[in-house]
Amino acid sequence: MRFPPAAAAGACYAPRLIGACVNLSHRTVLITGGASGIGLALAQRLHARGCTVIVCGRRADRLAEAAAALPGLFTWVCDLTDPAERALLAVRVVAEHPELDVVIHNAGIQNRLRFDVPGAEWAAMHTEITTNLDAPIHLTQLLLPHLLARPDAAIVNVTSGLAFAPAAFAPVYSATKAALHSFTLSLRLQLRETSVRVLELVPPAVNTDLGGPGLHTFGEPVDAFVDAVLPRFEAGEVEVGYAYSEAGRLAGRAETDALFARINTPR
Template identity: 35%
Template sequence: MKTTNNTVLITGGSLGIGFEIAKSLSEQGNHVIITGRNAERLEKAAAQLKNVTPIVSDVANEQDIDKLVQTLNTQFPKLNVVINNAGFSYVYKLADHADAAKKAKEEMQTNFFSIVYLNEKLLPLLSKQTEAAIVNVSSIVAFTPGINLPGYSASKAALHSYTQALRFTYQASSVKVFELMPPLVNTTFSTEIGGENGIPPKVVADELLQSLATDNYEIRVAGTNDFYKLYLSSPSDALNAMNANR
């Protein structure tokens, strides 16, 4: 997959991993469209980058997605890369009686259903391009759940399964399907779960660009790769390792 002269959509592109990916891709000569719910934060992010277009859009709202898709089709007909980065999580334990069903529905809507919906809406446009890519940002917890993130972990496991099915479905087409699987990353998103101990978001962005260039479709960033090997050898050991001291 080429990493220059693309037109790229990044959901949740104003902060953290999304912002670093937007920065890296814009510096490589791509036109980058970033979305998010907060207009002020989007404008602030865009002002720090070059060749970037901010669009206020909430991935959890189907009407917003429909408007976004219409805008992309009319104003950005060369769109050929979609990076589904926007995410949402609650931190809680199932034993806490913390209204888990309601929280899981919100997490699944943002982290799974919205991605399926947006991809389906944009695949006709992507399929017109000579070369295109979808990147679904999942997580290390797609393999083994964190007990403090039960709904989030389930949503990422669902996204992992969906991504594999999507990749297999489009394997003979011009659309390449990638999955980006970071471990703990030091962002505001992960503050509640000790994000200060995580890797810098730039590491994730760098790994993504390298993997796009080499068609490495399942991108297990940094510690995720070692954890994946542990998971393959002993799922129970992986579960214990994920939840040590929690």
């Protein structure tokens, strides 16, 4: 693909700015990791807006709880670290929900690990990379032919404020989120003349069970976070943060260095 010169390309070369408004009502939405935390809060809001919502995750009990609370919710048990399970998910969702037009890549895990002492296991790191990066890229590749045929579609990648200033206690996690942010920018540019909008949700620390219960209790309340960000996508923003991640995504190098120091100061 040849890209036009920057001057002729207009807004697509200012990838964090306002785009066309995205309608998040009465859509058909797949949310990976949608049975807990941020994904569940998104599922609740979109369900209330009249969307058909499909959520997936590894824990059948959490999916059943979500389905009991949200009548009409579709659930799918899968482990997104397995490429075959991603492929099956993509085939089944498109076959059973041909009107699918919004995909939210939300599933993620966070490992706290150290490279300066023995014990960091490659298997855990690899699972983290596969979950946070391989899965959204592969699912995008699998679902794009379908989404490109829809008149109005959106892909939402859930990254993190740590994509912009990493937390050294979660070095692989932070790197996966930086990579997903980078991928999002490229994908948005490549798809700029298609019907598929590419959005990025950049959470700050949010009070969920990410990384294990009790590790994010200092974070922002999940309901306040989700209620604040969804209207911004609907108003046309393509990259949306909240609290410190809003400052982080817009920061210059000096501010990013200050943020890095703040994040990495022991509490």
